Amino acid sequence: MNIKFYIFFILLIPTLLAQQANLQNKFMLAQSYEQMGELERATEVYEEVYKTQPENYQFFFALNRIYIQIKEYDKSIQITEARLKSQPNDYNLVGMLGVTLYLKGEEKKTYELWDKLLEQAGGNQNVYRILSNYAIELRTFDKAIEILVKGKNASPNKTIYSYDLANLYSLRMQYAEAINEYCLLIDTDPNQIKQIEGRIYPLLARPEALPIIIETLEKKNPHINTNYAPLLINAYLENLSFEKALNLNFELDRKLNKNGTEVFSLAQRLYSLKEYSFASTAFEYLLNNYPSSAYVSQIKLGFAKTFEASLEEKIQSSLALWKPYNMPKVLLKADYEKSIDAYKEIIKSYPNSEVAVEAYYRIGVIYEKRLLQIDKAKESYNFIAQNYKMSNLYSISCEAISRIALLQNEMDIAKEYLDVILAFPRSQPVEKNLAKFRKAELLYFSGDFEESRSLVNEVVSFFKDNIANDALELSILLNTSINDSLLLTRFAVAELFIFKKKFSDAIVILEEIETNEQAIFLSNYASITKMECEIALDNFPTALKIGEKIVSKENLNLFGDKALFLSAQIYQFGIGSDKNAIELYEQLLAKYPNSLYLDKAREEINHLRKKVS
Numbered sequence: 001m002n003i004k005f006y007i008f009f010i011l012l013i014p015t016l017l018a019q020q021a022n023l024q025n026k027f028m029l030a031q032s033y034e035q036m037g038e039l040e041r042a043t044e045v046y047e048e049v050y051k052t053q054p055e056n057y058q059f060f061f062a063l064n065r066i067y068i069q070i071k072e073y074d075k076s077i078q079i080t081e082a083r084l085k086s087q088p089n090d091y092n093l094v095g096m097l098g099v100t101l102y103l104k105g106e107e108k109k110t111y112e113l114w115d116k117l118l119e120q121a122g123g124n125q126n127v128y129r130i131l132s133n134y135a136i137e138l139r140t141f142d143k144a145i146e147i148l149v150k151g152k153n154a155s156p157n158k159t160i161y162s163y164d165l166a167n168l169y170s171l172r173m174q175y176a177e178a179i180n181e182y183c184l185l186i187d188t189d190p191n192q193i194k195q196i197e198g199r200i201y202p203l204l205a206r207p208e209a210l211p212i213i214i215e216t217l218e219k220k221n222p223h224i225n226t227n228y229a230p231l232l233i234n235a236y237l238e239n240l241s242f243e244k245a246l247n248l249n250f251e252l253d254r255k256l257n258k259n260g261t262e263v264f265s266l267a268q269r270l271y272s273l274k275e276y277s278f279a280s281t282a283f284e285y286l287l288n289n290y291p292s293s294a295y296v297s298q299i300k301l302g303f304a305k306t307f308e309a310s311l312e313e314k315i316q317s318s319l320a321l322w323k324p325y326n327m328p329k330v331l332l333k334a335d336y337e338k339s340i341d342a343y344k345e346i347i348k349s350y351p352n353s354e355v356a357v358e359a360y361y362r363i364g365v366i367y368e369k370r371l372l373q374i375d376k377a378k379e380s381y382n383f384i385a386q387n388y389k390m391s392n393l394y395s396i397s398c399e400a401i402s403r404i405a406l407l408q409n410e411m412d413i414a415k416e417y418l419d420v421i422l423a424f425p426r427s428q429p430v431e432k433n434l435a436k437f438r439k440a441e442l443l444y445f446s447g448d449f450e451e452s453r454s455l456v457n458e459v460v461s462f463f464k465d466n467i468a469n470d471a472l473e474l475s476i477l478l479n480t481s482i483n484d485s486l487l488l489t490r491f492a493v494a495e496l497f498i499f500k501k502k503f504s505d506a507i508v509i510l511e512e513i514e515t516n517e518q519a520i521f522l523s524n525y526a527s528i529t530k531m532e533c534e535i536a537l538d539n540f541p542t543a544l545k546i547g548e549k550i551v552s553k554e555n556l557n558l559f560g561d562k563a564l565f566l567s568a569q570i571y572q573f574g575i576g577s578d579k580n581a582i583e584l585y586e587q588l589l590a591k592y593p594n595s596l597y598l599d600k601a602r603e604e605i606n607h608l609r610k611k612v613s
Helices: 003-035 039-052 057-069 073-086 091-104 107-121 125-137 141-154 162-171 175-188 190-204 210-219 226-238 242-255 261-272 276-289 296-318 333-349 354-370 374-387 394-407 411-423 429-446 449-461 468-481 485-499 503-514 520-536 540-552 560-575 578-591 598-612
Strands: none
Touching: 003 039, 003 057, 039 057, 057 073, 057 091, 073 091, 091 107, 091 125, 107 125, 107 141, 125 141, 125 162, 141 162, 162 175, 162 190, 175 190, 175 210, 175 226, 190 210, 190 226, 210 226, 226 242, 242 261, 242 276, 261 276, 261 296, 276 296, 296 333, 296 354, 333 354, 354 374, 354 394, 374 394, 394 411, 394 429, 411 429, 429 449, 429 468, 429 485, 449 468, 468 485, 468 520, 485 503, 485 520, 503 520, 520 540, 520 560, 540 560, 560 578, 560 598, 578 598
């Protein structure tokens, strides 16, 4: 190499580097202008750097983008066509040119340009994907589908674009075509079924899609092409066609020798959907066909829980769930005793198993909540607490024992079991939070307000927990009334009576408190709580008078909205006067626009008006 040329080249490098750096700085300046919305100034700088280096793709792309933003479509076409001359095999450039032509209003030219490229593409998958993506960018979904169908026909792999096509068909509400693509994928690889179920599931929530999906899958004859059956079962469940879902599930189980595994999953799913009759049918099928199954104990437990749940469903209308508090009553005694017998049979057949532990727990719940035999309930809970410390039901059983101890005035035992939950390393955060709240309640009932307030504040901070609302209510009571400790002590005694369902005893104390006009908050709180107690005792006229008195208070009316809401509920559910209920709900809406009861009041008004019409 000539030494002079070499020296010249060495001296030139810094100049070249400086020029490149200067270009990059200008490019960054143009980007800044663009981000600030100063598109004209950005365009000027982009054009300057592009003219300096037209081969630089970054500069070209930025300039083309801003030409489109400012609708200088001819200039965009000019620079894109110029680049295509030097790079005729750049399919992205053809796609970009088509976009510009389309935005300019020359849709026909766009499609002619793209179709010409597709004719030359042969089996090149990239061409079809690139052009379909540009069509999607323009939201011309039909053209995108057309392009991918051409690619599908040109390829030996007929599922190469199936996921893309299924998505596009779904967007165009062509649900049958989408399902056909998914079925094609399943034909090719049945292992994709779970992934495809996940993609179809959102479509099942569309009312217009569901019947089409069911019809399409039924035409595929899933009784023979069993790979499609899980999709149809899901669609049946979403359509509330539970009997069809069960029958197809049973058929699959027999044909494919599934040994009941899919039926068991469906039974559990039906149980979670509260379709207890159909769940019971599924469990019964399993017991009849697989009496020696490895998981027969779980099947029997599921069957027993389903029977218990069906009893709960039967008594719902008799429980008057609209009431803030309810008087305990025994309903369906013989049926619940039959349920206990089923659980006892499980304990006998599978002693020392986790299903036996759950059976003990369910027996405890029935004795406590439905048969009101507290000592027998405690016996069942105690058996778990003493013998199954490693069970998932240990902590919740300890909480139940604590609750019963409180009912029986055994405060020390109640506290002891709550402390056990808090100290037990296997207790879940939710279980510990509940134990903290129960302990805060216990301390409150005992008159230890400071420690109770400290604990309840910890529970309130655990905002993801359902118990946090109850804790917040107790926190407000403690923080607002702590200075009236003597009166608060009396209020706590009244609330303990309410916990024990001794509503008449609670009312006597609440009447004392509400006459104390100096303790404004507690006086108001006592009045609304007394109203709730009268409702529990079915003393509806008395409760309505209390409600009227609360609402009529002009100053410091703290619970007027709640009193109106409860009064409306009394007329609606207790007395059966829909007209009076509607009037009170409407009064609530007008008088308390920020009330927490607004949504529920509107809901009830709509329900009652439909009922009247």
